[in-house]
Amino acid sequence: MSDKKGFLTYLGQAWLVLTLSIAFGAALAGVEKVTRPRIQQNIKDFIAVRLVEVFGAGTTTAEPTVVKVTINGRERKVNGYPALRDGKRIGWGIEAEGMGYDTLTLLICTDEDVNVLKGYRVVIDAETPGIGDKIKKRKSFVDQFAGKDAAAELVAVPEGSKTTGNEVWTITGATYSSKKGVVGTINEVLPAVRPALRAAMKEGS
Amino acid sequence: MLLTIGLAILVMLALGVCFAMLLGWANVAWKVDVPLQLRQLTDAMPGANCGGCGYIGCAEYAEAVFRGEAPPDKCPVGGAAVARHVAEIMGIDLQETLPYRPVVHCGADYDCRLKRAEYTGERTCGAANLVAGVQGCTYGCLGFGDCEWACQFDAVKMVNGLAVIDYDKCTGCGACAKACPRHIISMVPFKAERIVVVACSSKDPGKVVRSVCTVGCIGCGICQKLNELFTVTDNLASINYDHYDAQADFAPVLAKCPRQTLIYVGKPSAKDLAAVAGEELPERVEADFKTTVDDADYRG
Amino acid sequence: MSSALKRLGGSGSFARGVHPAGRKELAAEGGIEVVPTPAQVAVPLLQHTGAPCEPLVKPRQQVALGELIGKADAFVSAPVHASIAGTTQMPSVTTLPNGRHVRTIPIKAAEEQLSAAELWQDTFGGDWPTDGLDNYPPEQIVEAVHAAGVVGLGGAAFPTHVKLTRNQAKPIDTLLVNGCECEPYLTADYRLMLQAAEPIVAGGLLAARAAGAERIVIAIEDNKPAAAKRMAEAAEGTDVDVAIVKTKYPMGGERQVIPAVLDREVPTGGLPRDVGVVVVNVGTAAAIAAAVLRGRPLTHRIISVTGDGIAQPKNLLAPIGAGYGDLIAACGGLKETAGRVIAGGPMMGFALAELDVPVTKGTSGVVVLTKEQARSSEETACIRCGRCVDVCPLGLVPTKIALACRHGDWETARRYYLTACIECGCCAYICPAKIPLVQLMRMGKAMMPKK
Amino acid sequence: MTEAKNKPEAPAAVIWPVAPGPHIGRARSTRAVMIDVVIALIPAMAVGIYVFGWRAAMLIGVSVASCVFFEALWQQLRGRRQTIMDFSAVVTGIILALSIPWTLPWYGAVVGAGMAILITKMCFGGLGSNVFNPAMGGRAFLQACFAAPMTTYVLKQGGIETLPAHAARVVDAATGATPLAVKATSALDLLLGTVNGSIGETSAIACVLGGLYLIVRRAASWRIPLAMLISAAAVGELNCLLRPQTALPIQNQLLSGALLFGAAFIVTDPATSPLSRRGRWIYGAGVGALVMLIRLFAAVPEGVMYAVLVMNITVPLIDRYTVPRPVGGPTPSPKPT
Amino acid sequence: MAETSLPGAAARFRYGILNDNPTYRQVLGMCPTLAVTATLAGAFTMAAATAFVLIMASIVVSLLRHQLKGHLRILVFTLTIAAFVTFVDRFLAAYMFPMSRTLGPYIPLIIVNCIIICRCEVCAAHQSIPVAISDAVGQGVGFLLGLTSIAVVRELLATGGFFLNEADPSAGFRLIPNWPNWTVMQGPAGAFITLGVLMGVVNLISRRKRR
Amino acid sequence: MGVVTEILMLGLATAVINNLVLAYFVGICPFLGVSRRIDTAFGMGCAVVFVTTLSGVVTWAISHFALIEGAPLVNWINSLAGASPDKPVVADLLFLQYILFIFVIAGMVQLVEMYMRKFAHALYKALGVYLPLITTNCAILFVCLIIAKRPAIGDSFLRSLVYSFFGGVGFTLAIVLMAGIREELDAADIPEPLKGPGITLITAGIMALAFMGFKGMAG
Ligand SMILES: Cc1cc2nc3c(=O)[nH]c(=O)nc-3n(C[C@H](O)[C@H](O)[C@H](O)COP(=O)(O)O)c2cc1C
Ligand SMILES: Cc1cc2nc3c(=O)[nH]c(=O)nc-3n(C[C@H](O)[C@H](O)[C@H](O)COP(=O)(O)O)c2cc1C
Ligand SMILES: Cc1cc2nc3c(=O)[nH]c(=O)nc-3n(C[C@H](O)[C@H](O)[C@H](O)COP(=O)(O)O)c2cc1C
Ligand SMILES: Cc1cc2nc3c(=O)[nH]c(=O)nc-3n(C[C@H](O)[C@H](O)[C@H](O)CO)c2cc1C
Ligand code: SF4
Ligand code: SF4
Ligand code: SF4
Ligand code: SF4
Numbered sequence A: 001m002s003d004k005k006g007f008l009t010y011l012g013q014a015w016l017v018l019t020l021s022i023a024f025g026a027a028l029a030g031v032e033k034v035t036r037p038r039i040q041q042n043i044k045d046f047i048a049v050r051l052v053e054v055f056g057a058g059t060t061t062a063e064p065t066v067v068k069v070t071i072n073g074r075e076r077k078v079n080g081y082p083a084l085r086d087g088k089r090i091g092w093g094i095e096a097e098g099m100g101y102d103t104l105t106l107l108i109c110t111d112e113d114v115n116v117l118k119g120y121r122v123v124i125d126a127e128t129p130g131i132g133d134k135i136k137k138r139k140s141f142v143d144q145f146a147g148k149d150a151a152a153e154l155v156a157v158p159e160g161s162k163t164t165g166n167e168v169w170t171i172t173g174a175t176y177s178s179k180k181g182v183v184g185t186i187n188e189v190l191p192a193v194r195p196a197l198r199a200a201m202k203e204g205s
Numbered sequence B: 001m002l003l004t005i006g007l008a009i010l011v012m013l014a015l016g017v018c019f020a021m022l023l024g025w026a027n028v029a030w031k032v033d034v035p036l037q038l039r040q041l042t043d044a045m046p047g048a049n050c051g052g053c054g055y056i057g058c059a060e061y062a063e064a065v066f067r068g069e070a071p072p073d074k075c076p077v078g079g080a081a082v083a084r085h086v087a088e089i090m091g092i093d094l095q096e097t098l099p100y101r102p103v104v105h106c107g108a109d110y111d112c113r114l115k116r117a118e119y120t121g122e123r124t125c126g127a128a129n130l131v132a133g134v135q136g137c138t139y140g141c142l143g144f145g146d147c148e149w150a151c152q153f154d155a156v157k158m159v160n161g162l163a164v165i166d167y168d169k170c171t172g173c174g175a176c177a178k179a180c181p182r183h184i185i186s187m188v189p190f191k192a193e194r195i196v197v198v199a200c201s202s203k204d205p206g207k208v209v210r211s212v213c214t215v216g217c218i219g220c221g222i223c224q225k226l227n228e229l230f231t232v233t234d235n236l237a238s239i240n241y242d243h244y245d246a247q248a249d250f251a252p253v254l255a256k257c258p259r260q261t262l263i264y265v266g267k268p269s270a271k272d273l274a275a276v277a278g279e280e281l282p283e284r285v286e287a288d289f290k291t292t293v294d295d296a297d298y299r300g
Numbered sequence C: 001m002s003s004a005l006k007r008l009g010g011s012g013s014f015a016r017g018v019h020p021a022g023r024k025e026l027a028a029e030g031g032i033e034v035v036p037t038p039a040q041v042a043v044p045l046l047q048h049t050g051a052p053c054e055p056l057v058k059p060r061q062q063v064a065l066g067e068l069i070g071k072a073d074a075f076v077s078a079p080v081h082a083s084i085a086g087t088t089q090m091p092s093v094t095t096l097p098n099g100r101h102v103r104t105i106p107i108k109a110a111e112e113q114l115s116a117a118e119l120w121q122d123t124f125g126g127d128w129p130t131d132g133l134d135n136y137p138p139e140q141i142v143e144a145v146h147a148a149g150v151v152g153l154g155g156a157a158f159p160t161h162v163k164l165t166r167n168q169a170k171p172i173d174t175l176l177v178n179g180c181e182c183e184p185y186l187t188a189d190y191r192l193m194l195q196a197a198e199p200i201v202a203g204g205l206l207a208a209r210a211a212g213a214e215r216i217v218i219a220i221e222d223n224k225p226a227a228a229k230r231m232a233e234a235a236e237g238t239d240v241d242v243a244i245v246k247t248k249y250p251m252g253g254e255r256q257v258i259p260a261v262l263d264r265e266v267p268t269g270g271l272p273r274d275v276g277v278v279v280v281n282v283g284t285a286a287a288i289a290a291a292v293l294r295g296r297p298l299t300h301r302i303i304s305v306t307g308d309g310i311a312q313p314k315n316l317l318a319p320i321g322a323g324y325g326d327l328i329a330a331c332g333g334l335k336e337t338a339g340r341v342i343a344g345g346p347m348m349g350f351a352l353a354e355l356d357v358p359v360t361k362g363t364s365g366v367v368v369l370t371k372e373q374a375r376s377s378e379e380t381a382c383i384r385c386g387r388c389v390d391v392c393p394l395g396l397v398p399t400k401i402a403l404a405c406r407h408g409d410w411e412t413a414r415r416y417y418l419t420a421c422i423e424c425g426c427c428a429y430i431c432p433a434k435i436p437l438v439q440l441m442r443m444g445k446a447m448m449p450k451k
Numbered sequence D: 001m002t003e004a005k006n007k008p009e010a011p012a013a014v015i016w017p018v019a020p021g022p023h024i025g026r027a028r029s030t031r032a033v034m035i036d037v038v039i040a041l042i043p044a045m046a047v048g049i050y051v052f053g054w055r056a057a058m059l060i061g062v063s064v065a066s067c068v069f070f071e072a073l074w075q076q077l078r079g080r081r082q083t084i085m086d087f088s089a090v091v092t093g094i095i096l097a098l099s100i101p102w103t104l105p106w107y108g109a110v111v112g113a114g115m116a117i118l119i120t121k122m123c124f125g126g127l128g129s130n131v132f133n134p135a136m137g138g139r140a141f142l143q144a145c146f147a148a149p150m151t152t153y154v155l156k157q158g159g160i161e162t163l164p165a166h167a168a169r170v171v172d173a174a175t176g177a178t179p180l181a182v183k184a185t186s187a188l189d190l191l192l193g194t195v196n197g198s199i200g201e202t203s204a205i206a207c208v209l210g211g212l213y214l215i216v217r218r219a220a221s222w223r224i225p226l227a228m229l230i231s232a233a234a235v236g237e238l239n240c241l242l243r244p245q246t247a248l249p250i251q252n253q254l255l256s257g258a259l260l261f262g263a264a265f266i267v268t269d270p271a272t273s274p275l276s277r278r279g280r281w282i283y284g285a286g287v288g289a290l291v292m293l294i295r296l297f298a299a300v301p302e303g304v305m306y307a308v309l310v311m312n313i314t315v316p317l318i319d320r321y322t323v324p325r326p327v328g329g330p331t332p333s334p335k336p337t
Numbered sequence E: 001m002a003e004t005s006l007p008g009a010a011a012r013f014r015y016g017i018l019n020d021n022p023t024y025r026q027v028l029g030m031c032p033t034l035a036v037t038a039t040l041a042g043a044f045t046m047a048a049a050t051a052f053v054l055i056m057a058s059i060v061v062s063l064l065r066h067q068l069k070g071h072l073r074i075l076v077f078t079l080t081i082a083a084f085v086t087f088v089d090r091f092l093a094a095y096m097f098p099m100s101r102t103l104g105p106y107i108p109l110i111i112v113n114c115i116i117i118c119r120c121e122v123c124a125a126h127q128s129i130p131v132a133i134s135d136a137v138g139q140g141v142g143f144l145l146g147l148t149s150i151a152v153v154r155e156l157l158a159t160g161g162f163f164l165n166e167a168d169p170s171a172g173f174r175l176i177p178n179w180p181n182w183t184v185m186q187g188p189a190g191a192f193i194t195l196g197v198l199m200g201v202v203n204l205i206s207r208r209k210r211r
Numbered sequence F: 001m002g003v004v005t006e007i008l009m010l011g012l013a014t015a016v017i018n019n020l021v022l023a024y025f026v027g028i029c030p031f032l033g034v035s036r037r038i039d040t041a042f043g044m045g046c047a048v049v050f051v052t053t054l055s056g057v058v059t060w061a062i063s064h065f066a067l068i069e070g071a072p073l074v075n076w077i078n079s080l081a082g083a084s085p086d087k088p089v090v091a092d093l094l095f096l097q098y099i100l101f102i103f104v105i106a107g108m109v110q111l112v113e114m115y116m117r118k119f120a121h122a123l124y125k126a127l128g129v130y131l132p133l134i135t136t137n138c139a140i141l142f143v144c145l146i147i148a149k150r151p152a153i154g155d156s157f158l159r160s161l162v163y164s165f166f167g168g169v170g171f172t173l174a175i176v177l178m179a180g181i182r183e184e185l186d187a188a189d190i191p192e193p194l195k196g197p198g199i200t201l202i203t204a205g206i207m208a209l210a211f212m213g214f215k216g217m218a219g
């Protein structure tokens, strides 16, 4: 069939592909419609669980406020999940990607106008069990973030030395996770996000 | 809802059309006809890639046949069946050939081979063949089994230091013949279940042979006298397989041979027999018995 | 570094190589003795690299010493002569130590033979002119050498007249007389240089004349000062140089001695001729002289019979075709400690399975080792220590090549230049894993599909 | 006429055993080489035991024992000739033990040995065929298995103090604390081995002694360690120029950590290093550079092990592309690769 | 050889499980095999998902096997597979959220899981629906076996038990008390080595059988 | 950080530190199957580099034109539907992501193959044979998905390009090294059951251990 019968022939040959495309397109669209809300609900619940841990029982969340911020030169989208108690926003859960021993994602919790740190939770991580995952497991390390001043830099000091003001001690043996991963990410994200979130709120209300 | 579906369909369709067009067009415009024949040929090959055909692999051979450079019956593994299949794919008529099968021209196991020295070198025939005095006979089987190693159909077994071929497993690929550094394995046309072979390769004078082997051919010439198939040239009997007649009665010769050098070997598979039913025979391949590599120059 | 080397530009040594214990003292001191004529000799019809000879004599035929008994028409070949007077026997076969299976012409000795003194006298004795040799036309020299069946006595046993024949394309400028004798134990060349320096010089001059070389160098390892001195005296007044080179195995190899002396590299797969050099062994040189000046065919050669397994180590002047047994007997037989009999030197020689095998023109020695001395053969896996790489005089990677040969992986073998190996044995000598590297290489060369 | 078979002619003469040349050889066997290595390792072991006490000795014992046991077991199961007498398993065992911290529980040594001998060595065909350095393979496995105990060094004298803390007193812990980071550690301490680290790597002198012994005995090539040290120093100095804030005094770079131990005993492992001389220079240089790069930029405390393993991967390629030129030039038609 | 006729349903089913087990014999679909076998749960889910896609795809392809055009064949296969994979992916995300988080990006990779295309090519594209289905089921079960065998070893060595969960100690069951967790087994290295060794063991056993 | 250094860092990180094969287990099948000889392994590698780069770029384009939230197409539809930007009727078409991506990859691989066979026969002989394998090499799709899912990479075209290219390079690196080792192992006395995939997997395992040394180097 070397003779050219024009492009219609090709479509003719491809009728199968085309009908399949149509069929599957439609089908998937259907699936999408059914599942989308559930999936988003799942994500919200997932976040909510962590917010509850930080802000206490009864906390819920809603659609995230997405803010565009530039962090060391690169434009990023950051999700700010509102922490709601009986409908009223009492704080933020800011979902931020960072680099520890491996890439990790934190949920940084602050009060409603991003002045005071309430704590953090690890959302996604690949840190080494036994070393890096102390940033999830060591309560003493995790808890020390509550109440720190979110407006100022956190200062990392080696484990064992006593901390004052905005200092936090980092886990020896897991410097990368604790210092670079947690402290570093918080210091990197908050300054950029704070104004953005506030701005978003202003025009929101 | 509808909007989403519509959009989805739209996108899919768009892409579908693009690729349908592109591929369809390309399929015509950039057509390279991989010839059907070639594909069939490649499929027809056993795919053992043993190289017995003398090509790197089945595919190579298939291409060679396709280009008309190779005869259709080169594949010993596939044998007659494949040969016929190939031939009809190529639409040529195939003059059936005999199944060539290896025979070991040595009948002396460890007990029959005299003057065997203790040898502590690399234990392969190829290596031992380069060292003088591993055993008295410099023509016969060394017994380290290079052929066994070479045969990928494990059709060669070493029996008390002598290579013995299992003709049920053997596919006639000839690897063993190539592997033997003493060239005592030759591929001969099997026209019968079992054929007579001269199980010796020694061209030495009878006296010498006697001193190193209890079964070797001493070139006495009795067989020559009794049966015209046999000829004795430099102290070694050989059989002319061109006129070999399966039905002929070799009992007298075998009985008369003073050294039991003449023996029956073989039993090719039914397939082979079918393939060879009533064919007249092509030239037989002459094995050239070398005692050692002649290009190893003397030093020290 | 001798003055000659300075002039020739050689460093006197080559890269890598090994230093096995020389053990030359065993047989170095005693003078060369003539073997009492054996009852029977078996003259092999193929002793050289090239085409085998066809017998010219019938069984039970009287032959005189030096009578032509076999020749071939091929150019690369050398005739063989009766090495004793006597009657020929039924032709037979024998397997030479290198595994080559050849036909022989046995000769039963007659009563009257040349006495030892006479034999020595007209082989090496008397005076040998060193001047006036230039009026021999080259063709005549080559012809005489061919007729005398002279082949390389240094090992390769390559027909010498082929080497000496001129070739317009590849002119020769230097003739290298190889007196290195780098093999441990062997002292045949050493004794020859001490006791027959003049014929060597004369032979050298003739060979140079034939090959058209204007420069003649005798290369001697620095563990043989006496020989060097003697040769220097003999070469007095001729334009023959004596070059002292480092003692190191395999200095005698032509691919080592040529760079060492002349700083020239013989191309892989090529010949010394490609760099304008012809190498002849000292014994060969003497044989050339005898052939040209006295018309004497090559019927005898000097053979070191030595080693700790032999009663009285000696150097013998033996007829070609005499059995190894005869030579050993002439040296008082074997001690019971004897564990291995080697034809040639311990590095490149071949173990003998039995003693009633004839010596050939190429046989430079018989070394008898005790069981303890013989290299142990219990093999472990290669630990890739790289010692073989560090000693290979050709800069190859022996372990790779050998193991490739073992697995029939010819592509790898080629990629690592299997064919460049000279089988000197350094790698196997040094290998802690005791892998038979050389044998694997030889096997590889034999089995590798030619293409 | 079968009597020919019945009464074979007796051999004419006595038959001597035949063997291929060369017929003489150097006496030193594989075992001799390995024993040399064991001897070379004695100083390092001694210092290790002196500094860390009986536990160190115990670990060495366990490790060696399990290595030998595993090799014996494997050969038995495979019905192969027993190879433990070539002592390479012993060497592996010692080097494995010397490269782990003394605090590791005993079963750690067993697991390491298993990985080293069974997986890294025997699976690949045993002595000489292994692509990766068995000891390092075993150690890498341990490090990935028991990361925490493998990466926190507890100082013996002066009570229990985690190394990072020890480091922290001196420098900001950012640099990934290992004795490397400790500017204050005096070169003398490093030389004598009164500093922290794995059992064997503490004393520079012990390692150097062992290394020189190996080289003099020709058990190891001098080229690889030489290349390794040079390139490590070079990279270190370059770093000093470019990033002064992280600069370390050169003697600390070279003397501390497992660098010298590696140079002496690990990169010299013949089985896992290239054959050609050029190849060995490349290999050594590669290890040296990688060690420094990993120390400076990666999140792992010490680079030697990883550097060695990474370079092991490249050895076949190095070998393949550094085929030495034969004297007299390549053969007329060498197959191009 | 060419002329050998294609095996029937029963044979296909058996082959899928033993003779050409996707993991140990055909050595296909290695990526998910290695990636998700850190835990049994992951292995099960992945196997189920793959099996589902495999079966559905086989059915569709087998249905259309007479319409397939040379140059568009692969396109049709991938389209079909991708559609079902998307479905599975969404389903997991909607109804098994935690699992879909752990399996992460490996669910979409089912699309290119060589097994599926391979089966479409080898079986579905030539044979009738029943055969295709039984083949798919066989392969699915085979895949399940492969994954499970690996996951058992890895999870046991890594945690000393199965379905354990630090969060609540009651969950799962611990086989080896205070086992020093071999964390390497959760990572790539552990996966490769485990599978390598298992492959050796399987070959050993099957060879024994043949004897 | 200068653009060049940024690119280099990302490239290094992608090819070595987060090597597709050794860190993410993708493209294992060819990694096991086509690593017997160095030259074929290299051929495969080149083909993969080529295809990853191509599909990486094209899928990036498609996502950004049609699929993601706020892509021109989506916006256009929404505006047609007269929806307000903050309450879109169609949020995004990401549910078509997989099907479209694989569609593109498969289609393109086929096109490339046809093209080569016709116009670059030498190249086809070298790479062509591997192309069909590549359709089912999950490395390609994986790269496309990473680009689509990790904003850190997918947000900028340049980074996507670099990532997809060096992803392929990483694959090539791994497979060629493996081929070198396997050629070496031809001569080794490996237990029968382990020959082939078995020993290859174990080797890969130790390689993965070795590559852990680069952890935390980049970023
Ligand atoms: C196998 C392995 C895993 C590691 N995992 C982590 C980790 O998850 N997080 C981390 O910060 N450091 C990790 N490290 C890095 C070492 O623990 C390193 O010594 C430590 O981070 C340096 O911090 P320090 O200054 O507190 O000692 C790991 C090291 C190794 C060898
Ligand atoms: C490893 C090796 C060692 C050799 N040693 C010597 C030697 O010591 N003396 C010698 O004359 N020839 C020796 N030869 C032979 C020389 O290479 C060369 O062939 C010979 O000297 C040429 O002279 P010819 O033909 O007269 O023998 C050796 C060859 C090899 C390969
Ligand atoms: C610690 C040490 C370092 C050495 N360094 C060198 C060197 O840098 N260059 C050199 O040519 N030889 C050096 N040598 C000598 C070599 O060991 C060897 O003797 C010399 O290189 C010749 O041997 P070869 O043929 O293996 O090169 C050194 C020896 C030792 C013990
Ligand atoms: C100089 C030298 C260094 C060695 N270093 C090591 C080593 O670092 N690790 C090891 O497992 N074996 C080592 N060995 C022992 C042996 O070579 C090693 O087990 C081989 O890899 C076994 O194939 C060494 C041997 C020698 C001679
Ligand atoms: S002989 Fe037959 S099976 Fe063997 S390679 Fe040739 S074609 Fe293939
Ligand atoms: S037949 Fe040839 S190859 Fe086979 S064992 Fe005998 S000598 Fe060796
Ligand atoms: S016995 Fe010889 S010819 Fe027969 S199959 Fe084996 S190797 Fe081939
Ligand atoms: S010397 Fe022996 S052990 Fe060492 S590399 Fe060479 S062959 Fe291997």
Ligand code: FES
Pocket: E028, E029, E030, E031, E032, E112, E113, E114, F026, F027, F028, F029, F030, F136, F137, F138, F139
């Ligand atoms: S499943 Fe990833 S390449 Fe086969």
